[in-house]
Amino acid sequence: MKAYQATHSVAKMCHLLGISRSGFYAQVNRPLCQRKYFDLVLTGKIAGIHRRSRDTYGSPNIHAELADEHGIRVGRKRVARLMSAAGLRGATLRKFVVTTRSDPEAQKPADLVERRFFASAPDQLWVADITYIPTWSGWLYLAMVLDVYSRKIVGWAMDTNLKTPLILDALEMAITQRQPSNVIHHSDRGCQYTSYAFGKRCREAGVMPSMGAVGDAYDNAMAESFFATLEREVLNRRRFKSHAEARMAVFEWIEGWYNPHRRHSALGYRSPVNYERVHQQSRAKNPELLPPSASDSPVL
16 A cells, blocks of 8 residues: 555545555554564575575575574575565476487496495495587587585586597596595496496596496486486576587586585585585594495495
């Protein structure tokens, strides 16, 4: 009614709405109650977190961010209610496409994981896969290597084809950055991962290849989960005019957001980098505790 006071009389509006004039003026002059005032302040902070997440966070991640970064402890349902009232929502997912092509004549390593995606320390178990990125200039392909312990992307590469050098570049980045010892590298049975060049590089670096079934999301569920997040937060929200534009967007998302900042419910709503930092701090306090080797990991 306040918005229409300049064009309509208060008495007429009150009559049409069936309320008293005294009630209207009492409401106008009454200050906000403490809860409503806090809701307004909280909504502003929620909107800021949602904006910094590139409009991707839902209520669980925003709830965790409020507690960790702002020291605000409120119920998750309250966060969800305020997000709904403000028209804020997390990113949604569209149908995903499988890009796996198997070579029936290639020798295939055994499945060392058998759907048990668990690691008690970094660089015990990596998972790898390839996805496509549509652009106006044609397909761009992304190969990645993910550490199961922290969900951190430790290696990745992009190219305009699905040939073996694509996955070798991703593997090489992971080896260079992490310097692993007897890490398991799990993938599907795509022809790139069964190639001689890939197997040779794994042997040279002491990496143990492991493979699930062709195109079975459950046999490489963690890699599929990462690609679903990429699809939901980047690919489903933008259209790329060129390969260069897509490369820059994926680089910024992985290195500028996903690894250092994006929270994961499976990590206690920490980011991959922060989760590994906690692990390192724990090791520093207990230097006598040596990290278990991949052969001792419960995943085997």
